[in-house]
Amino acid sequence: MLAYAPALLCFLVFCVGVLRERRRFGNAVFLGLAVVFTAAAWLYELHRAHPHAARDVGVALLALVALGIVVLAWFLISNGAVMVRKEGASPANLLSLAAGLSLVALLVLLCATVVSRDRALTVVTGTAVALAGYLGFLFLCFAGYAFVYGHLHLRRRADFVVVLGSGLVDGSTVPPLLASRLEKARVVHQRLSRRGRRPVVLITSGGQGPDEDLPESHAMADHLVAGGFPDDLIAREDRSTSTEENVRFSRSIMEKANPDYRCVIVTNNYHAFRAAMISRREGVRGHVVGSPTAGYFLPSAMIREFAAVFLAYRRTNLSLCLLVFLGGAAIWWLG
Template identity: 35%
Template sequence: MIFRTIAYSLFIIILLCSYFKNRKTKFMVWFLFAIFAVNTVAMIIGDSMLNILPKVIGEYFLVCGAFLALSSVAIKEIYKYSRNPDFLGLILGLTGMCLVYATTWLIGFNAVAIAIIHIYVIVKERKEKKGSKAWRFFGRGRITYRKLKCMIYLLGLIWCMLYTITLLIYTGPFLSWLWLWPLGMVFCFIRFLMIFRNIRVPKPIAIPYHIMFPIFFIFFVVIELMIIQNKFHIPSKELDYVIVLGAGVNGYSPSKPLKERIDRAYNYLEANPNTIAIASGGQGPDELISEAQCIKNRLVAMGIEEDRIIIEDRSTSTEENLAYSYQLIDNKNASVGIITNSFHEFRAKLMAYRAGFNTIESVPARTLYPVGIHYTVREFFGVVKFFIS
C-alpha cells in the first residue's frame, strides 16, 4: 500500500506541475484531466501483470519525472539545460505508471498519451527560434559517438543513484558491498562531466585507462553472462542427488534466501521421487540449530520422506558444503544438482568441480529482487576471487 501511495503521489506532483506550466492552453488542461482520471482508476483497481522489479523501475521513472517537473516550475533557468523538462517529466511519469500499475488498457492509453505529447512538443518547438546548449548537444544533428557515451554515463549516474536509495530502503546501510553503487555513481558523474565539457586528461593517465577499461568491461560482461546463464538453467529430470546449500537460520526458521532454496528443493524432489537430497550446512554461533537440520525439518514438514534426506552439518562455507557432501556420495559418477539462489549457481558449480564432482548441474532457486541485481553484480567479484585462489 505504501509503495502504491508513493507512486501515485509522485504522479500527482508531475500532473500539477504540468498543469501549472500549461494552464493557459485549453487542450492541455483537458488532456491532463483525462490522464489524471484514467491513471487514478488504475491506481484504485491496483491490478498489475508485473512483479516487484519492474514496479521498482517504474518508481525510478516517477522520481525522475517529478524532479524534472518540479525543476521546470521552481527554476526558470532549467530551460538552459532542457527545452521542455515538464513534458519530459510527464512522459517519464506515464511510463512509470505503466510499470507500477501494469494493465493492458492502461499501457494502451498511456502509450497514446505519450504519442500525443510528442506531437505537441514538436509543434511547440518549431515556434522556438533557438535551443539551449544541452539541446544542441543532445537533440540536434546526427548521433555521434561522443553523444552516445555522454548519454550512457548520464543514465548510469541516474541508475546508480536510484538503485543505491532502493538498496538502503530494502536492506539498510549494512548490506555487503553496498559501496559499489555510490562508487559507480561517482565514476559515471566524472566521465559524463569530462565528455560533456570536453575535458582532456594527461596521456600517462588516458592511455592506460583506454587500454585497461575495455579489457575489464569485456571480462565483466563474459563472467556476468555465465552467471546469468546458470540463473536460468533448466535441470535434468531424475538427478541422483541434489545438494541444498545452507544459508542463515533465524532461531529455528530459515532466512529468506534459505527458504527459497528449500522451496526449490521441495518442488524438485516432489517431481522426481527417486532423487536423494543432501541438506548441507553447519551451525553458526547465533543459530539454534544447524542449517542442514533446518532444511531437513522444513522438507519433512512439507511432505518429503525423511529417508530421502541426508544431513551434512559440519560445513561453514560453500566450498566445505560441497567437499563434505561429496564424501557422502558413494557413486562418484552420480548425477548431482546444486540448489542455491540463482545468482550463486555459477560459482557453486566451479567449487563443485574443484571438490571432485564429475557430473554437476544447476538447480537454481529464486533470487529475490530488487536486491538480486546487487547480488548478481557482486557475484562477479566472488568469481574473480575464486579464480585467483
C-alpha cells in the same frame, strides 16, 4: 567474410567448451569475445561498403554507450539506496552504490579531460577507461553466461539434490532467500523422482554459525518436513561454513552412498554459475540450478559474485590490470 573468422573461431571454442564442461568461466570469455569480434567485423564490412554510414553508426554507438553509462550509474545508485534501506549498510549491500559512484567519477574524469586537454590527465583518464573497459567486459561475460548457464538443459537422471545453506534469521528461522532455494529443491526433487528408478535423496547443507541456535541444515530439513516432505529422504550435512565446504562435504556423503552418483545442486539464481564453478573444482558430478531472487537484491548480489570470480582468477586478472597500468605509465613517460 574473412573478417568474421575470429568471431566464428571463438564461437566454436565456446560451443566445444560447453559440450565438454559447461561450468568453466572460459566459456563466458569466449562467448563475450565472439560477440565483440562479430560487432567489430560488422562495422569493418560496413565501413568498406558504406564509409559514411559506418561513421554515423560509430557515432551513434558511442552516444549510446555514453547514455548507457549514465543510465547505469543512476540505476546502481538508486538500487544501492534501496539495498541500504531494506538490508542495512553492510559492505556487501553497498556494492551497487559503490559501482554507481565509480561510474559517476569516471564520467567526471572524462569531462574534465575534454575540457582541460591536459596531457597527464588524458593519460590517467585513458588508463582508467581501459581498466573500466576490461572489468566491464568481464562482468558482461560473467552475467551473460550466468544467464545462459541457468537455461541449459537439466540432466534427466540424478541420485541427489543438494541445497546450499545461506544463513538463518534470529538463530533458527529460515529466511525468504533460503526458503526460495528449498522450494526449488522440492520441485526439482519431484521431477527427478518421477524419472528415476530409485529414491532421490535431498541433502540440506549448512553448518552452525556463531549466532545460530542450530545448524542451517537442520533448520532447512525442519522447514521441508513441515511442508510435507518425507524426512527419510533427507540427509543433513551440518559441518560446512562456506560454499566450498557445502560442496566438498556433500560430495563425501554422495560418494559414500553411491560412488557413481549424479546430483543437482540448488542455490539462488545469482549464485548458480559461481557455485557451478566451485563444484567443478571440487570434483562434483552434477549441475547447478537457481531459485528466484528479489529483483532489488540482484545487482549487488551479481557484483559480489563477479568480485569473487575475479579474485578466483586473481593472478591472470591482476596481471592484465597491471599491464594496462604500465602501458599508461609508458605512454606518459615516452610522450
